[in-house]
Amino acid sequence: MQHIRLAAVSDFTTTRIKSFRVFGRKLAIVKEESGSFYATEISCKHQNIDLTTGRIEGDMATCPAHRWKYNIRTGRCLNHPMAMLRRHGLKIESGEIFVTPLPLPDAEEEDVDDMDGWEVEFKDPGR
Numbered sequence: 111m112q113h114i115r116l117a118a119v120s121d122f123t124t125t126r127i128k129s130f131r132v133f134g135r136k137l138a139i140v141k142e143e144s145g146s147f148y149a150t151e152i153s154c155k156h157q158n159i160d161l162t163t164g165r166i167e168g169d170m171a172t173c174p175a176h177r178w179k180y181n182i183r184t185g186r187c188l189n190h191p192m193a194m195l196r197r198h199g200l201k202i203e204s205g206e207i208f209v210t211p212l213p214l215p216d217a218e219e220e221d222v223d224d225m226d227g228w229e230v231e232f233k234d235p236g237r
C-alpha cells in the first residue's frame with residue numbers, strides 16, 4: 111500500500127493534531143500522549159465539516175455544525191454508530207510521517223497508483 115509524506119514528528123512538539131486534505135478527503139494525524147501517532151478521517155459524516163474546526167477534548171471531537179460527537183481514536187460516532195471515521199495507515203521513517211491517502215480497509219477499492227499531480231493541503235488548527 112502506498113503512503114505519502116504529510117508531516118514530520120517534529121511538527122508535533124506544540125500540537126497534537128494536524129489536519130490535511132488529501133485527494134479531496136480530510137484526514138488528521140494525531141499524536142497520542144504515549145508519543146505514538148495515528149491517522150484518521152476527520153470529516154464529520156453528516157455534512158463533511160472538518161472536526162478540527164470544532165471542539166476536541168482528549169479523544170472526543172464535537173462537530174461545530176450540529177454537535178455530533180466522535181471518539182477520534184476509535185472513529186466511533188456517539189450519535190450515529192454507523193457513522194464511523196475510518197483509519198488511515200501510518201508509518202514513520204527517519205522522523206517523517208507517511209500516511210495512506212485512502213482510508214483502511216477499503217483503500218484497495220480505488221486505484222491510487224498514479225498520485226502525481228494530486229493536491230495536498232495542510233491546516234494546523236493550533237492544538
Ligand code: FES
Nearest residue numbers: 154156157173176
Ligand atoms: S455537519 Fe457535523 S453534525 Fe452536522
